[in-house]
Amino acid sequence: MIDLGQALIFGVLIGGVYALMATGLSLTFGVMKIVNMAQGAFLITSTYLCFALWQHFGLDPVLAAFLVMLPMAALGLVVYKLVVERLERIDPGLTIVATFALALVAEAFLALIWGPDQRETNPVYSNQAIHLGPLVIPLAQFYAWLLAIVITVALQVAIKRTWLGHAITAASENPEGARLVGVEPARVGAWIFAIATASTAFGGAALSFLYQFTPDTQDFWLGLTLSVVIVGGLGSVPGAFAAGVMLGVTESLTTTYLSVRWATAVPTLLVLVVLTVRPQGLFTRMTRQDVGS
Amino acid sequence: MSAHRCAATTPRLTTLPGEGRCAGRNSPGRTGRRGLLRAVAVIAAMATALVGCAAAGASSGSSSGPLTIGMSLPLTGPAADVAKSGYQGYQLWAAQVNANGGLLGRKVALNVLDDGFDPNQTGTDYTRLISQEKVDLLLGTFSSLLNAPASAIAARQRMLYVEPSGGTASLFTRGFTNLFFAQPGTTETLPNLFIQWFSSLPSDQRPKTAAYLTQDDPSASPAVEIFKSRLQALGVTKVYDQSYDPSTSNFDSIAASVVRSQPQMIIQGAVGNDGAAFVRSLEKLDFSPKIFFQTNSPADDTYPDTVGMRNTEGVFSSEAWSPTASYGGNADFVSTYTQMFGSPPTEDAANSYTAGQVLAAAVRAVGRVDQNALADWLHANTVNTIVGPLKWGSTGVPVGDGLLAQWQNGTLQVIAPKSTATSDTVVYPKPGWSN
Numbered sequence: 066m067i068d069l070g071q072a073l074i075f076g077v078l079i080g081g082v083y084a085l086m087a088t089g090l091s092l093t094f095g096v097m098k099i100v101n102m103a104q105g106a107f108l109i110t111s112t113y114l115c116f117a118l119w120q121h122f123g124l125d126p127v128l129a130a131f132l133v134m135l136p137m138a139a140l141g142l143v144v145y146k147l148v149v150e151r152l153e154r155i156d157p158g159l160t161i162v163a164t165f166a167l168a169l170v171a172e173a174f175l176a177l178i179w180g181p182d183q184r185e186t187n188p189v190y191s192n193q194a195i196h197l198g199p200l201v202i203p204l205a206q207f208y209a210w211l212l213a214i215v216i217t218v219a220l221q222v223a224i225k226r227t228w229l230g231h232a233i234t235a236a237s238e239n240p241e242g243a244r245l246v247g248v249e250p251a252r253v254g255a256w257i258f259a260i261a262t263a264s265t266a267f268g269g270a271a272l273s274f275l276y277q278f279t280p281d282t283q284d285f286w287l288g289l290t291l292s293v294v295i296v297g298g299l300g301s302v303p304g305a306f307a308a309g310v311m312l313g314v315t316e317s318l319t320t321t322y323l324s325v326r327w328a329t330a331v332p333t334l335l336v337l338v339v340l341t342v343r344p345q346g347l348f349t350r351m352t353r354q355d356v357g358s
Numbered sequence: 359m360s361a362h363r364c365a366a367t368t369p370r371l372t373t374l375p376g377e378g379r380c381a382g383r384n385s386p387g388r389t390g391r392r393g394l395l396r397a398v399a400v401i402a403a404m405a406t407a408l409v410g411c412a413a414a415g416a417s418s419g420s421s422s423g424p425l426t427i428g429m430s431l432p433l434t435g436p437a438a439d440v441a442k443s444g445y446q447g448y449q450l451w452a453a454q455v456n457a458n459g460g461l462l463g464r465k466v467a468l469n470v471l472d473d474g475f476d477p478n479q480t481g482t483d484y485t486r487l488i489s490q491e492k493v494d495l496l497l498g499t500f501s502s503l504l505n506a507p508a509s510a511i512a513a514r515q516r517m518l519y520v521e522p523s524g525g526t527a528s529l530f531t532r533g534f535t536n537l538f539f540a541q542p543g544t545t546e547t548l549p550n551l552f553i554q555w556f557s558s559l560p561s562d563q564r565p566k567t568a569a570y571l572t573q574d575d576p577s578a579s580p581a582v583e584i585f586k587s588r589l590q591a592l593g594v595t596k597v598y599d600q601s602y603d604p605s606t607s608n609f610d611s612i613a614a615s616v617v618r619s620q621p622q623m624i625i626q627g628a629v630g631n632d633g634a635a636f637v638r639s640l641e642k643l644d645f646s647p648k649i650f651f652q653t654n655s656p657a658d659d660t661y662p663d664t665v666g667m668r669n670t671e672g673v674f675s676s677e678a679w680s681p682t683a684s685y686g687g688n689a690d691f692v693s694t695y696t697q698m699f700g701s702p703p704t705e706d707a708a709n710s711y712t713a714g715q716v717l718a719a720a721v722r723a724v725g726r727v728d729q730n731a732l733a734d735w736l737h738a739n740t741v742n743t744i745v746g747p748l749k750w751g752s753t754g755v756p757v758g759d760g761l762l763a764q765w766q767n768g769t770l771q772v773i774a775p776k777s778t779a780t781s782d783t784v785v786y787p788k789p790g791w792s793n
Contacts, residue, residue: 068618075610181438183631183660192666192791194642203610203642276607277631277664281436285605320611325600326574328611 067199072321073314074202080313081210082275084306086268086286087293088216089261091305094294096237097257099149099157103164105287106171107262111137111269112278113175119186119273126186126270127208134266141262145255153254168283175280183277191274209271216267217306220260224302233257292332296339298346307348311335424467425460425727427452427717428493430483430508432500435475444500444522445470446699447707451714454694461721469493473504481507488515494727497713498540500706502526502576509537518732520716522709526576530753536733537753540713541678542745543760548581548676551762551774552651553588555784561593565622565648569598571612571636572627578653582627585651589625597621606632613639622648628655634664641669641791648787650674657705657763657770670765672788677761679708679745680772682780687715688744708744715743746778 086108093101111133118129144167152159190204224230235243236250243250272278272286289312297308312332320328339347429448432441452466460466469491473479480499487493488511496512498505498521505524512519513534521537525544530537543550556564568589572582579601590596597619602612613636616624624647626636633655640646655661656675681692681702691711695703703711719741720732740749749757762774764785771781 068614071614072611075614079608079610181434181442183664185660185664187663187666192638192641194644196644201614201643206610277635277660285607316608317611321615325602325606325612325615328608329603329605 068321070200072317074200075206076314076317077310078203078206078210078313079317080310081213081306082206082271082309083289083293083312084309085209085213085216085271087290087297087305087309088213088220088268088302089264090290091294091297091302092220092257092261092264094291094299096233096299097254098237098299099153099164100161101149101164101258101261102161102287103144103167103171104261104265104290105283105285106168107137107141108265108268108272108286108290109175109278109280109283110140110171111265112272112282113179113184113269115266115270115273116179116184116186119188125188126273127212127267130212130266130270133269134263137266138259138263141259142255144262145258149258150251150254168287172280172283179280181279183279184273185277186273188274205271205274209275212267212271213306213309216264217302220264220302223260229253229256289332292336294346295336296347298348301346301348304346304348308346311347422464424465425462425495426467426469426491426493427495427497428469428471428484428487428491429497430471430473430480430487430499430504432475432504433470433472435473437475437500441500441706443699443704444706444710446695447522447703447710448497448714450691450695450698450707451711451718453698455714455718461718462726473499475501475504477503477507480504481511484508484511485515488512488517495717495721496520497710497717498522498524500524500710502529502545505529509534512536516729518717518720518729518736520713520736522713523577523706526580528576530755534754535737535752536729538716538733538736538750539754539756540716540743540745540748541709541760542748542756542758543676543678544755545577545581546584546755547759548653549585549588550759552585552674552676553592555762555774556589556649557592559786564592564594566593566595567597567619567621568594568623568625569616569619569621569647570596570600570625571598571616572601572653573604573606573629573632574601575604575627575629578627578629581653582625585625589623594623601627602632604630604632607635609636609639610642612636613643613645616640617643617645624650626650626652626655628652630655631658631660631664633658634661637665637669637673641665644791646788646790650788656765659701659704662765662768666792667768668792670768670770672785673765675763675765675770677705677763677770677772679705679712680761680763680778680780681708683744683746683772683778685744685746686742691744712743712745712748716741716748 090104093099114133115126115129118124118132119126148163149160152163190208193204195202195204224233232248232253235248236253240250293305293309293312297304312335315335316328316331319331431445432438448468452468455461455466469487471483473483496517496519498519499508500523502524505521506529509519509521509529513536519537520540522540525539525541527546570582570586572579586596598616598621626633628636633652651674653676656673657677662670692703695707720735724731724735736750740747751757761772761778763770764773766781766785772779773781773784
């Protein structure tokens with residue numbers, strides 16, 4: 066029973082981390098239907114910026130994230146205006162190619178600035194844990210998990226309770242209808258992209274103290290976060306959180322009770338199952354796809 | 359594919375691979391976009407070529423121009439971070455050779471291609487180096503993964519192949535007579551010195567249980583298998599035994615499973631940052647075994663920072679080289695390298711430098727570039743290097759063992775063999791973690 070409890074704790078915590086990493090992708094992919102292949106690169110860029118603030122100024126990565134989100138939002142805005150918006154008008158499929166190219170460029174820049182060496186931040190809590198009897202709660206994962214909760218709730222409130230949130234929902238579900246009521250989808254798109262890119266600051270901060278990273282670390286996280294978004298369902302930030310936790314728990318239980326080797330295959334298997342059984346994702350409803358077009 | 363040929367008088371900092379410690383890296387997502395970093399390396403290589411190659415002059419293959427030495431290295435890709443120093447070791451070797459008049463009266467020029475840690479590309483590169491670039495000599499690359507195809511092509515083309523890493527046993531069972539491993543021991547012999555030390559403990563002081571954990575990598579898992587069989591023969595009971603994928607990033611659940619089995623000793627085949635990641639997970643769980651052996655990771659330069667310097671205390675590892683060993687040229691290698699590149703050499707740098715020493719010794723002794731004669735000479739002679747005297751069996755396996763090392767007071771000390779030991783004490787049992 067203790068084993069199960071410990072596995073669930075690890076799973077829920079690491080799942081929260083996965084969800085945190087997937088937040089931005091959930092917005093761009095889920096709400097805007099844009100497959101942003103640069104999202105992993107944005108995440109790692111945030112990670113390096115948090116690392117730089119920690120290394121040069123001793124700033125805790127979590128605090129650094131609040132500073133990093135500003136330039137990241139600006140970066141997202143620029144990328145949207147210069148690349149995504151233009152290509153969306155020509156052929157939405159081109160954004161996949163363009164953002165993939167952006168990811169390559171970003172990776173090269175990171176490699177030129179920081180080199181290929183492994184990096185990490187080591188705040189004091191990075192290797193500490195709370196011991197509750199026989200159960201252990203790693204502090205770093207716990208903080209990242211709390212961060213995931215805060216970001217998920219904040220985004221959900223913003224989408225459900227603010228004018229911008231309503232505009233985002235309207236523009237994503239029915240662009241023409243939104244335009245008729247004065248909501249310009251392109252402008253809303255810029256906001257979403259900026260928010261999605263800014264949100265990588267928090268995922269990047271968590272990544273910096275949970276794992277070592279290099280410029281090409283983005284590949285792994287892009288794949289994993291895509292899995293989270295697909296399992297959770299497009300456009301659902303809470304769905305992404307639930308999917309992240311589901312992936313984390315499954316991974317942890319697999320490691321504990323089945324085999325360590327199978328643990329890394331879990332996300333892929335889950336995506337396959339979900340796409341087969343419930344292609345719209347586990348936490349969203351199937352909607353008509355012809356309304357907005 | 360980038361090629362840069364230079365006289366190697368101008369050292370260059372680029373990303374390169376190294377093994378002894380490299381093969382699979384476990385940081386999340388190290389499997390991907392090699393093309394991009396390769397492109398960066400192409401630019402860097404071209405820039406370097408403009409600077410460093412101006413003096414090279416004549417083309418390869420010319421008897422009056424530089425003696426060209428071809429190699430394909432993972433300048434980019436998942437092993438690039440640990441490989442940088444390996445390449446620098448080659449650069450230093452070439453620069454020193456040139457400063458001393460070169461080989462056979464000719465300057466040495468390195469012709470380096472980048473394979474992005476792709477074994478298929480490694481094969482293509484060595485074929486190109488031999489058939490198109492017509493290099494005079496070859497030097498090996500990093501990791502068993504890459505040296506396997508490279509050495510096969512060298513054998514097919516009857517070229518001498520001295521490799522700085524790639525010590526897995528399967529490389530030496532293919533009947534190649536031109537393959538030479540430039541380290542004092544292989545993966546097969548890696549456990550020897552540890553087992554000797556373990557056997558020397560009074561039986562009532564030996565750990566009775568062990569957990570075995572290894573990355574699925576040719577430079578780690580065979581060694582852990584040997585540890586397992588030899589320790590079981592000494593009465594140590596196996597309580598945990600798992601291998602993990604190189605892409606594994608989260609070790610908390612794995613560590614929890616290990617802790618549940620309550621091993622008195624942990625043996626981990628760790629080749630990259632998986633070693634440090636596992637230690638961090640053990641630290642969180644506040645579980646420290648009496649003996650903790652990790653194959654490669656503890657020698658990584660980022661290891662102490664990642665796990666915390668105080669937490670390195672008592673961790674065992676294996677090494678091919680020690681910066682403090684008294685072998686001829688070693689002190690000069692350490693000081694010159696440090697002066698040249700601004701940081702002390704790593705084991706990867708020493709291994710590639712050693713491979714260069716082996717090649718140079720053979721060329722000087724034979725007096726001409728005759729691939730078969732060079733191989734014959736190496737089979738028959740001992741070469742003094744910075745890792746000690748090297749002598750090879752018929753398959754290219756070195757005769758001897760590596761070094762047994764242990765972190766003590768913030769330094770990775772050599773504790774065996776006695777002739778090379780830098781510390782005459784062994785920390786046992788390992789102290790607990792200090793968070």
